[in-house]
Amino acid sequence: MARPIWNGTLSFGLLHIPVAVMSGQRSVDLHFRMLDARNKKPVRYERVNADTGREVPWKDIVKAYEYRKGSYVVLEPQDIKSAAPESHETIDLETFVDATAIGPEYFEKPYYLIPGKRAEKGYVLLRQTLEKTGRIGIGRVVIRTREHLCAVIPRGKALLMNLLRYPAEVIAPEEFPLPATAQRVSRNELAMAEKLVESLSGEWKPDDFRDEFRERLQKVIDQRLKNKKTVDLETEHEAPEEKATNVVDFVSLLKQSLADNKRTPATKSAAKKPAAKKSSRKAAGRRKAS
Numbered sequence: 001m002a003r004p005i006w007n008g009t010l011s012f013g014l015l016h017i018p019v020a021v022m023s024g025q026r027s028v029d030l031h032f033r034m035l036d037a038r039n040k041k042p043v044r045y046e047r048v049n050a051d052t053g054r055e056v057p058w059k060d061i062v063k064a065y066e067y068r069k070g071s072y073v074v075l076e077p078q079d080i081k082s083a084a085p086e087s088h089e090t091i092d093l094e095t096f097v098d099a100t101a102i103g104p105e106y107f108e109k110p111y112y113l114i115p116g117k118r119a120e121k122g123y124v125l126l127r128q129t130l131e132k133t134g135r136i137g138i139g140r141v142v143i144r145t146r147e148h149l150c151a152v153i154p155r156g157k158a159l160l161m162n163l164l165r166y167p168a169e170v171i172a173p174e175e176f177p178l179p180a181t182a183q184r185v186s187r188n189e190l191a192m193a194e195k196l197v198e199s200l201s202g203e204w205k206p207d208d209f210r211d212e213f214r215e216r217l218q219k220v221i222d223q224r225l226k227n228k229k230t231v232d233l234e235t236e237h238e239a240p241e242e243k244a245t246n247v248v249d250f251v252s253l254l255k256q257s258l259a260d261n262k263r264t265p266a267t268k269s270a271a272k273k274p275a276a277k278k279s280s281r282k283a284a285g286r287r288k289a290s
Contacts (some may be wrong), residue, residue, distance in 0.1 A: 008089030013257030018116030093139035106164045113159040130154040
């Protein structure tokens with residue numbers, strides 16, 4: 001089985017459900033390497049200084065934003081770190097909306113949420129609640145240092161988390177020269193078009209659709225492999241799964257969440273305050289002992 005993107009917590013109100021985030025898609029594209037046609041050796045990408053033509057080592061590379069052609073604002077590592085979100089292992093559901101309220105243009109990439117050990121009850125509770133209410137959860141998640149908007153959707157026995165595009169990333173249809181009215185469409189044309197659509201209609205069967213270009217190209221590759229020229233790929237070891245051991249009284253947590261009238265989970269900073277006080281007492285004790 002594939003490795004999880006990360007192991008963390010799905011939270012809403014005061015409920016926290018340990019989950020593993022697994023990719024909901026797989027790449028079936030054929031990947032190619034560029035070779036030198038003269039000796040069939042791999043062609044490397046190198047970091048080259050545009051002025052001197054010399055290769056630049058990673059330690060001498062900095063990130064910069066080009067605000068005007070040829071003009072840059074250089075960012076230090078601490079600048080990027082300070083802008084990064086604090087929560088890296090929590091999916092914080094902030095609100096719940098009607099399942100049909102979000103247009104397809106906002107959906108970007110699917111992930112499956114897999115419940116951790118002893119977290120099945122909370123997982124099923126959320127899934128059944130979303131199914132019964134016809135709603136989906138909207139929140140934020142951090143994947144590879146970037147914060148994303150996301151939707152948590154019941155999908156059969158699973159909870160599907162789909163990354164959403166922010167409004168600034170979506171182009172409105174009004175920006176394109178689209179026909180404003182249907183005055184030129186006659187009743188006869190519309191009736192004939194409806195009959196054609198009806199005659200071609202059927203059930204959605206995903207397995208009926210194949211990437212025929214990839215299949216044809218794969219046959220060419222298989223034919224070429226008869227010359228015994230193969231490349232061995234290194235395999236990666238799977239990371240051990242984290243174990244969740246928390247046992248939760250869901251009824252009391254739900255009652256407390258409703259009483260507090262909060263839709264968002266408590267912040268991590270608030271949750272860490274008692275630990276901070278404890279550590280300060282320990283430090284004071286060490287100073288006295290010395």
